Amino acid sequence: MIQSKRYSLTNKTLELYVKKSPPIGRGFILFLAFVSVALPILGMVFRFMDGGSFHFGFIIGLGAFSLIGFYFVRLFLWNTYGKEVITIGETTVSYYVDYHYFKGNQQEITYEELVFDIEPIGFEEEKLGRLIIAANDKDFIHSSVNMDLRELEEIVEELTVLSSQFTVA
Template structure:
C-alpha cells in the first residue's frame, strides 16, 4: 500500500509535499522552458546566417528569455519535487521552499507563543486548506501547499505537541 501522506514530521522539522501535477502538464512546462531559451539563440543563428552582425540586443533578448526559461524550470521543479520545510526551534520558526535542486529564500520568525491555523481554500466540498503558523499579528508563515483539511488538522495536532516539547 502506497503512503499517501503529504507531510512528514521528524523531531521538530515539518515537510509539506506538493502533489505532483500530471506528467503532460509538467512536460508542457519543461517544453516552454526549452523554447524560451531556444528562440533567441535560433534568432541569432538565423541573423548570422543572413549575413547580419552581432547586436547588443541579442544579449538583452537572451537574458530576458533566459529569465523566463528559469521561471518555467522552477515551476516544473516545484510541481515535480516541491516541498516546504518548517523547523520549530525554542524561540524561532524557520521556513523555506525546497525545489529539489535549489532552495527559496529562508524566512525566520521569533515567537513567544505559536498559533496554528487552517486557511480553507477552494470550494467547501473540496475540503482543502493551507497551514498558517502565526507568532503574532505581523509575523506569520503562510504555506503554499494545498492539503486535505483532515490531514491539516492532524498536522496541527502533531505540531502543537512538538511546540509544547520544544517551546515549553
C-alpha cells in the same frame, strides 16, 4: 515520526509535499522552458547566416528569455519535487521552499507562543486548506501547499504538542 504521502513530521522538522501535477502538464512547462531559451539563440543563428552582424540587443533578448525559461524550470521543479520545510526551534521557526535542485529564500520568525491554524481554500466540497503558523499579528508563515483538511488537522495537533514541549512552565 509521522509520515504520509503529503507530509512528514520528524523531530522538529515538518515537510509538506506538493501533489505532483499530471505528466503532460509538467512536460508542457518543460517544453516552454526549452523554447524560451531556444528562440533567441535560433534568432541569432539565422541573423548570422543571413550575413547580419552582432547586435547588443541579442544579449538583452537572450537574458530576458533565459529568465523566462528559468521561471518555467522552477515551475516544473515545484510541480514535480516541490516541498516546504518548516523547522521549529525553542524560540524560532524557520521556513523555506525546496525545489529539489535549489532552495527558496529562508524566512525565520521569533516567537514566544505559536498559534497553528488552517485556512480553508477552494470550494467547501473539496475540503482543502493551507497551514498557517503565527507568532503574532505581524509574523506568520503561510504555507502554499494545498492539503486535505483532515491531514492539516493532524498536523496542527502534532505541532501543538511539539510546540508545548518548548514552553517554560
